[in-house]
Amino acid sequence: MNKFKYFFILLITATALISCNKDDDDKVETVPLRDYQEQYLKDNDSILKYLKTNYIEEVTADFDVKITKIPAGGTQKSIFDQTQYPLLTRKVYNDNIYYTVYYLVLNEGVGEAPCNYDNIYTSYVGTLLDGTVFDTSNNFGRSFSLDGLGSNGVFVDGWKEIFPKFKSGKANPVNADGTITYSNFGAGMMFLPSGLAYYGGGSGAIKSYTPIAFSFKLFDIQRLDHDGDGIFDINEDINGDGYVYDFRNKELYANPPAELIDDTDGDGLANFIDIDDDGDGYTTYLEITKPTAEVGGTFGPSKYYPFEAFVVVDDPATPNTNEALNSEPKGIPAFLSVGTDPVTGKPINVYDYTTSGRLKIHLDKDHNTTKVSTVTAKK
């Protein structure tokens, strides 16, 4: 195993140990948690009952939603039966079981969807299934870290699974008082079994093992780069499902499904937390940087292969300069072939910028390290 990779794991473990440090003198009797599968089936029954006995009384133009119990003899169509707003489900792997989570789409949103490790800016109302509001942001946006880290870290796993199904809104011009409003943001409701909420812990008005619901408005998102390799988490989601997962804890994730794993070199460290995605001993960060000067037989970093398109158009105001020449092709090129410069006799590497579906170089676990480290600077 590469040293830096090992170091990264150690760092994470140390952090986890610190945050789990409990007072040894605590004489609290621990009650074993209920079986997740059994509890999920119970919760799912409660949620289905809720969806079939409540209706959407109102959705305002600002996507405030009012849910009301269908009165005796009432003819209102239940949340479950109505067709105006899509009631969708997502299959979620968590606690070593599979959950089916119901969520209601009031508005999809026009911006970008967060991945399950991004930061979000959202307003929300949390209710019990009897309609009791246990928490609300009063329509103000609040920032949360879906990765669960930091003071804004989200503990409700359901949020991590459902918010990526919605998109952010469009930021309106800044108001005179400095505030920003959003329009056409993603808005919906999620109905969470306790296993994807507070489970045995409870919180405030929420008793242990209580399924809960949230209505929410996703105003904005912030992309994060958890391994600091210069590539956002969302771009390390290799299978493109919008989710990345850290399954290193074998107790929590004994048998993660293959379709949730984004791990190029198969070392158990998902790409978004692996600083060497292809496991060639050469960091992704260096693989996406421009070798400008030779240092110790390799070339030093500065941006060379922009991950996203870097396109400059010719500016008509400067007729003697063609800015378009500064454009670089989109994406990190795959290594294509090696030739030899007939004049200098030095190797010339050729990169493939054009083939669609080509493997980006930092994801190619079969490519030869020495070819990368002795790359000849592009003329």
Ligand SMILES: [Ca+2]
């Ligand atoms: Ca990254």
Ligand SMILES: [Ca+2]
């Ligand atoms: Ca994925």
Ligand SMILES: [Ca+2]
């Ligand atoms: Ca890996």
Ligand SMILES: [Ca+2]
């Ligand atoms: Ca690498």
